[in-house]
Structures are given as structure tokens and as C-alpha cells.
Amino acid sequence: MASQIPALPQSYAPGTDSVFSDQSGFYSLDSNVPGLSKVILNKLNLKDYGEYRAALEGKARGISFRNYKEMFQRMEETFKFCAGCNKLPEHLAEGQALKRCVKCLNVYYCTKDCQRKDWAQHKKVCKILRLVAIDRLVEWLMFTGDLPFTTEKWSKSAGEVKNWDDWLPMQGDLTPRLNTVLSGANMVALWKNASRPRPDDADLRQSLWRIQSEFLSRVLTVGLAVQHFKLDPHAKPVTVHLVGTSHNETMGARLTDFDELNHMFPGHQGIEVVMVGPEVVDGPIMRPPLRAFGPKQRVYISAYKALYHQFWEDVVDKQEAAKPDLVVGFHPGFHANQGLVEGWLPTLLLLRDYNIPSFFTMFSEMELKYSLEILLELEMHIRDSGPNPFTSQKPEQVQACPNKPPVYCNSHYVSFQGLLPQEDLEGRGADA
Numbered sequence: 001m002a003s004q005i006p007a008l009p010q011s012y013a014p015g016t017d018s019v020f021s022d023q024s025g026f027y028s029l030d031s032n033v034p035g036l037s038k039v040i041l042n043k044l045n046l047k048d049y050g051e052y053r054a055a056l057e058g059k060a061r062g063i064s065f066r067n068y069k070e071m072f073q074r075m076e077e078t079f080k081f082c083a084g085c086n087k088l089p090e091h092l093a094e095g096q097a098l099k100r101c102v103k104c105l106n107v108y109y110c111t112k113d114c115q116r117k118d119w120a121q122h123k124k125v126c127k128i129l130r131l132v133a134i135d136r137l138v139e140w141l142m143f144t145g146d147l148p149f150t151t152e153k154w155s156k157s158a159g160e161v162k163n164w165d166d167w168l169p170m171q172g173d174l175t176p177r178l179n180t181v182l183s184g185a186n187m188v189a190l191w192k193n194a195s196r197p198r199p200d201d202a203d204l205r206q207s208l209w210r211i212q213s214e215f216l217s218r219v220l221t222v223g224l225a226v227q228h229f230k231l232d233p234h235a236k237p238v239t240v241h242l243v244g245t246s247h248n249e250t251m252g253a254r255l256t257d258f259d260e261l262n263h264m265f266p267g268h269q270g271i272e273v274v275m276v277g278p279e280v281v282d283g284p285i286m287r288p289p290l291r292a293f294g295p296k297q298r299v300y301i302s303a304y305k306a307l308y309h310q311f312w313e314d315v316v317d318k319q320e321a322a323k324p325d326l327v328v329g330f331h332p333g334f335h336a337n338q339g340l341v342e343g344w345l346p347t348l349l350l351l352r353d354y355n356i357p358s359f360f361t362m363f364s365e366m367e368l369k370y371s372l373e374i375l376l377e378l379e380m381h382i383r384d385s386g387p388n389p390f391t392s393q394k395p396e397q398v399q400a401c402p403n404k405p406p407v408y409c410n411s412h413y414v415s416f417q418g419l420l421p422q423e424d425l426e427g428r429g430a431d432a
Helices: 022-030 038-044 049-056 068-077 112-122 126-138 164-171 175-182 185-193 201-228 260-264 308-316 338-353 365-377 422-431
Strands: 238-243 271-277 299-305 326-330 358-362 380-387 412-419
Touching: 068 185, 126 201, 175 201, 201 238, 201 260, 201 326, 201 358, 201 412, 271 308, 308 338, 338 412, 358 365, 365 380, 365 412
Parallel strands: 238 271, 238 326, 271 299, 326 358
Antiparallel strands: 358 412, 380 412
16 A cells, blocks of 8 residues: 555644644635545544545554555545534434435435435535545545556647647547556455445546546646746746645656646757645655756656745755746635735745746636735736636535535636736725
């Protein structure tokens, strides 16, 4: 098991007042952002994400799993609370038990009365939550190496590929690649040990594609940002910094994870991707950034564990890393609470004052709205915003409120660069 799941170093654990502490991160996830929540951690008796990962690796840091069956059972238990009244199993009367919705196999209820009262809300999302329940198990295949599957060279230019509908036909028939994963030993082991029946193959193929799309969404969004700011990797090398990077992007990351950019920009002069964040997970990508141009026609990935403004002071200012042509942030989440806004402030001001082309993604239109308000308060020059044509196709459940409509990774974006022009600043002052 440990050989299949990447090792994790000690969890990043700054003081409790740090806005980038694990506690604050999980708080933001509970604020209508999907992912692990306090419910999960409390259920597993874990303090932070590091202990959660260590448990998956079988390391004795508070808890370990004896086998896959126990791992999947305990992970399912983390979703066991009544969607109607939020009761946990330990708060139920003697003889009571949480029962799962038989249609979605996702949410739980403590009584039929709770389920009946909640049905008006749950019926709106029951079908899609069924897909979420499948995906959260199949996603394990990302850690075993079964996913992502290989992709084909592009038959169109980057400018012609404007969305998934343009990308998919270039891949030909995906069925053989999906069937290879379907018949693999890890897929068999998954459903042998999961606490639910194996879905039919058609459902599993769709799930595999959704998970693949989430992986590719990050890469294609970087390529979209490169084009958005009219950078030309064919004319000169391009350096991209990914800010606020965490376990979501770096856990199990491989040196080839951004190779789709080779298909997007064939014959390019070299693309460097530097992942920077306080929760970067150790692994093959944890290597120094390039000081000069990298190899042509290759994507070079590196990672650095620090806040971005610290990375800039400690590495970029000392010319130990190239200055970025572009900065991309996936789901910065600074809209979630005041602490996260304050924590992002040095980085946002750095991006503004150094006039760096920046491209951030959000989970939803509402998150985009709040993020735009914050950026405008900082007098950022907003270049564009809207739906991302390469949004993930995998629905994400809002863990603390399972019956809220699911959201999608990288569903919206905002691009900004530099300070708001003087005439706009004067106009805002007059409006105020």
C-alpha cells in the first residue's frame, strides 16, 4: 500500500494564528468549498491532513489501516451524519443507525422523518450525488497510477481548441484506454473492498473520464492563461508560477503531470512550472526551480514549500529562480474568511505591484463574485473573468452541506494584471 501512495513529510504546522494552518484550510473547505472537513477529521480522530495521509500510508501517526477494506470503510464513515439534522452516529439513541439514501448511496439520515423532511431539497441533487459517491472511490486510482491515462498529440492548434468539445475529438476512441483501467487489478481491489456494490461499466467509464478531466483541467487552464495573456512559448521559454499550491495539486504529483502542454504548444522553447505553497507535498517534483532557460520542447516542473511572497524574497530576488511570465492560482479561497484574505494580501500586492499577469480559478460564480470584490478593493486591474471552458467535469460535494448543489473545480476564472488605470481609480473615487 505504501508503495502505491506517495510519502508525505510532516504536515505543515505553523502557529494556530497562521491563516495557512491546517485548521484554517479546513475552515475554508467547510465554507461551501468541497473537500475534507472537520467532520471527517473528527470521525477519523485525526488532527490535520498530514495525519490523514500518514494513515493511508499505514504509518503509526494516530491511526493506521490494516487493509484496503478497513480504509474504505473508515473513509465512508466520514460521510455518516444525518443530512437532515446533522446528527453524528454517536449522538443517536440506542438501537438507532444512520441509513443511506438507496438512490445516491451518498447521504445519510437518522430517521425516515428526517429523510422525508429533507426530500424536497435532496431530490434536486440526488442523481448527481450518486456520481459524486462513485467518483470519490474511483479517484483512488489516481494514487495507484492507473490514472491519468495517456493522451494523444493534438491535430489542431492551441488557438483552435477552445473547449472540451474541441479537445475530445482529437483523442479518438477513449474506450480502449478506459477499459484497460476497468479491468486492472486495482479497480478489482477497489470494489472488492468498498462498502457498496460495483457500479456497471458504463458508470465507471464516465467516472474515469470525470476524474481525468479534473486532472487535465489544471493543465489546460494554464495553457488557456498563456494564450489569454498572449504569451508565445514558440518564440521564447515561458515560466509559470502556481501560487497557493497545496496537497490537491502536489500529492502524488509526477514530473510528467503538465506534459499536455507539449501537445498544446508543440515545438515550444521550454515551459517551466513552479508550484509554490506552504502545503506542498514532498515527492519527485520537490526540486530547485530553474535559474535559466530549461530544455526545449519539454515541461520542467519543480516545487517550493513556502508562502509565495517568502519564495519571492528568498529565491526570486536572489536570482535563484526565473521571474514568472505568468502566475496561476487554483481556488485560492481568499473569499472564505477574513483571515485568508489577510494571508493572501502580501502575495496579491506583490502580483499587482510587479505587474505580473495573473490568472486565478474559482469553484463557482458566487465565489468569483466575492473574489472580484476583494481584488477591486485592492485596486487590481481586472482584465477578464467568466466561465472556464476547461472546467472539471467532476462534481464536487460541499461536505458540510451535502444537499447543496455540487460545484466544479476551475469552473470560473479571473485574470488581472497590475494596478487599476488612473482614470478608473479616479472614477471609483468619484463614485465613493
